Amino acid sequence: MPHPDYRYIEALQQNNQAVIRQMYTDFLPRISTFIRQNGGNGEDARDVFQEALITIYRKSKADGFELSSKFYTLLYGVCRNLWGNQLRKKSRSERSISDTHAYENIPEAAVDFGKMEEKNLFWEAFGKLGQDCQQLLQLFFARVKMEAIVKQLSISSVSYAKKKKFKCKEQLVRLVKADQRFAELKY
Amino acid sequence: MEELYDKVESYLAGELSPADRADFEAQLASDPELATEVALHRQLQETLADEGEWSLRQTLQTINGEKEGEPPNEKGNTGLRNLLIGTILICGLVAVWFFNQLEPGEPTEEVVPVTQEAPDTTSSPGELIVDTPSVEVPSEVPPPVDDPPLGRPQAQIDMFAPNPVLESLADSLFTPVYDLAGVVTLEKGSGRQKNFNLSGLLLTIALPEDSSLVWRVYDNAPARFPDQPLFTTTIIPELQAEDGNIAFTVKKAYDVIGEREVTAPDGRFYYTIALSDGRLIGAGVVE
Numbered sequence: 001m002p003h004p005d006y007r008y009i010e011a012l013q014q015n016n017q018a019v020i021r022q023m024y025t026d027f028l029p030r031i032s033t034f035i036r037q038n039g040g041n042g043e044d045a046r047d048v049f050q051e052a053l054i055t056i057y058r059k060s061k062a063d064g065f066e067l068s069s070k071f072y073t074l075l076y077g078v079c080r081n082l083w084g085n086q087l088r089k090k091s092r093s094e095r096s097i098s099d100t101h102a103y104e105n106i107p108e109a110a111v112d113f114g115k116m117e118e119k120n121l122f123w124e125a126f127g128k129l130g131q132d133c134q135q136l137l138q139l140f141f142a143r144v145k146m147e148a149i150v151k152q153l154s155i156s157s158v159s160y161a162k163k164k165k166f167k168c169k170e171q172l173v174r175l176v177k178a179d180q181r182f183a184e185l186k187y
Numbered sequence: 188m189e190e191l192y193d194k195v196e197s198y199l200a201g202e203l204s205p206a207d208r209a210d211f212e213a214q215l216a217s218d219p220e221l222a223t224e225v226a227l228h229r230q231l232q233e234t235l236a237d238e239g240e241w242s243l244r245q246t247l248q249t250i251n252g253e254k255e256g257e258p259p260n261e262k263g264n265t266g267l268r269n270l271l272i273g274t275i276l277i278c279g280l281v282a283v284w285f286f287n288q289l290e291p292g293e294p295t296e297e298v299v300p301v302t303q304e305a306p307d308t309t310s311s312p313g314e315l316i317v318d319t320p321s322v323e324v325p326s327e328v329p330p331p332v333d334d335p336p337l338g339r340p341q342a343q344i345d346m347f348a349p350n351p352v353l354e355s356l357a358d359s360l361f362t363p364v365y366d367l368a369g370v371v372t373l374e375k376g377s378g379r380q381k382n383f384n385l386s387g388l389l390l391t392i393a394l395p396e397d398s399s400l401v402w403r404v405y406d407n408a409p410a411r412f413p414d415q416p417l418f419t420t421t422i423i424p425e426l427q428a429e430d431g432n433i434a435f436t437v438k439k440a441y442d443v444i445g446e447r448e449v450t451a452p453d454g455r456f457y458y459t460i461a462l463s464d465g466r467l468i469g470a471g472v473v474e
Contacts, residue, residue: 015242017250018287021280024250050247057243122234123244134241141236143200166189173227 005071012057023053027072031079034100038083048086052078055111058119069106077109085113118185125175133168140165195228201395205464212364215392219437222392226437229393346454350407353457356470366390367469369443371404371458379450383473385458387443389424394441399423399463402445404473407455417456420447 011019031052032045040048055078059065067074080097087095126134132153139149146158146165155161176182197203198211215222235241253276369387376382383404400423403416424441443460460469 012243013239015239015246017246018284020246021250021284046251050251053247054240054243057240061237061239118230119234119240122231123241126235126241127244137235138238138241141232142238143236163189166192169192169231170188172231176227176231 003067003069003071006067008071009056009060009067012053013060020053024049027075030072030100031076034076034079035083037100038097039087039095040083044083044086048079048082051082051116055082055116059108068108069104073104073106074109076103077106078111081109081111085111114185117181121176121179121181121185125172125179128175129168129172132164133171136161136165137168137172140169191224192228195225198225199229199232199393199395201397208464209466216363222437225392346407346452348407349455350405350409350412350457352409353405353407353412353470354472356459356467357457357472360467360470362466362468364391365462365468366438367443367460369460369469369471371456371471371473373456373473375453376448379452380448381451381456382448383418383446383456383458385422385443385445385460387460387469389441389443389468390438391441392438394424394426394439400443400468401461401463402447403459403461404447404449405457405459406451407457412457413459416459417451418447418449420445422460 007019008023010016011023028045028049031049032042035041035045035048052075056074060067080099080103084097087097126137129137135153136149136155139152144152146161149155150158150161153161155164194203194211198208203211215225367387367389369385372384372386374382374384385402389400399421402420402422403413404418405412405416408415422443422445424443427440427442456473458469458471458473459467461467
């Protein structure tokens with residue numbers, strides 16, 4: 001029997017804007033209080049909140065994901081880990097975190113920071129592409145055949161689509177490589 | 188450049204012919220920059236294929252952008268100003284909500300494209316698929332040395348003698364593009380029951396979709412290698428869950444696990460692991 005709070009997970013997976021907005025209303029104030037109590041401001045709170053929702057979305061897509069606690073417990077845990085990472089980056093000394101309530105460390109809230117940085121880098125580069133490139137590349141990455149892509153996007157021919165796909169991907173790769181974070185990620 | 192991209196994409200999709208694939212992998216083994224490029228393409232594919240994440244990111248950006256109108260809740264703000272801005276925001280949210288209700292049945296996601304490659308649902312990673320053995324497991328112990336009838340000597344077959352061909356293979360096999368570190372152990376059961384256990388780790392830049400490996404175990408008889416293994420089994424490599432701060436690794440790690448029980452006389456055994464196209468990537472003595 002899935003946890004009643006699973007509806008929040010579904011909202012993230014289905015991009016249910018109404019429920020997501022409700023999550024901002026219901027949960028952001030408490031997260032904001034937490035962030036402010038730990039050296040951050042309102043903007044930091046919004047950034048962490050956004051990052052946490054994306055992180056939880058990704059976790060929910062992994063095999064074997066189960067929501068075994070309240071959604072807010074998971075959200076708080078993830079926000080805490082994200083903010084802790086931010087604090088570590090800003091100052092070399094380990095800054096202890098003061099919690100707004102009795103904090104229960106759940107392993108599901110763990111964050112893979114390396115993966116997160118990599119995905120953020122890719123999505124930000126993707127976001128800088130024109131919409132036509134974005135549409136084309138998303139279908140291509142989802143392994144849709146060129147013939148189907150041509151129909152869906154009303155492109156004149158497969159050969160033109162292939163050329164366009166190459167140009168878009170080349171631009172994407174260039175944007176990724178130009179980003180400072182790319183050099184930091186590379187092995 | 189376009190040709191390179193096409194080649195990389197074909198390689199990652201498992202579409203290259205065996206000869207072209209072997210060529211490309213030879214290039215990968217000797218060119219670290221190319222290997223990194225392939226890994227980048229692989230990661231881009233994996234990340235950006237998720238339409239759901241893109242939609243979510245766009246939604247969150249929109250909402251965040253609206254929220255930025257909120258003043259920071261620091262000391263000194265007049266309550267009245269907060270109330271006014273709060274009211275405007277609530278009106279804005281209600282308006283958006285209202286507008287959303289008006290839009291006729293709009294799908295929240297982009298229309299799923301017409302053709303999609305069907306995911307392979309026939310097996311899940313890690314599942315051991317047992318092939319029927321390609322040969323009958325020898326059920327008879329080789330004839331014991333008897334008093335030779337008619338004075339003719341019978342050849343003594345030493346089941347523990349090393350097989351030079353397999354020994355040499357075990358020592359010299361080197362496949363950097365499919366870097367397999369594995370071990371096969373033997374547990375003896377009752378009678379002539381033999382339980383073979385394969386445990387290995389495969390490091391490789393990209394395993395094309397639906398890849399499987401073939402695990403064979405041989406006894407030491409020269410005549411029986413390579414066509415008469417004790418058994419043949421298909422192994423599906425299982426991608427290890429990625430953890431820690433390792434991002435953008437050039438190689439991915441796969442668990443290669445298998446177990447098989449057969450009846451066979453005691454002796455020295457060997458194993459081989461091959462790609463589905465027949466190329467050997469691992470060989471060794473069973474411990």
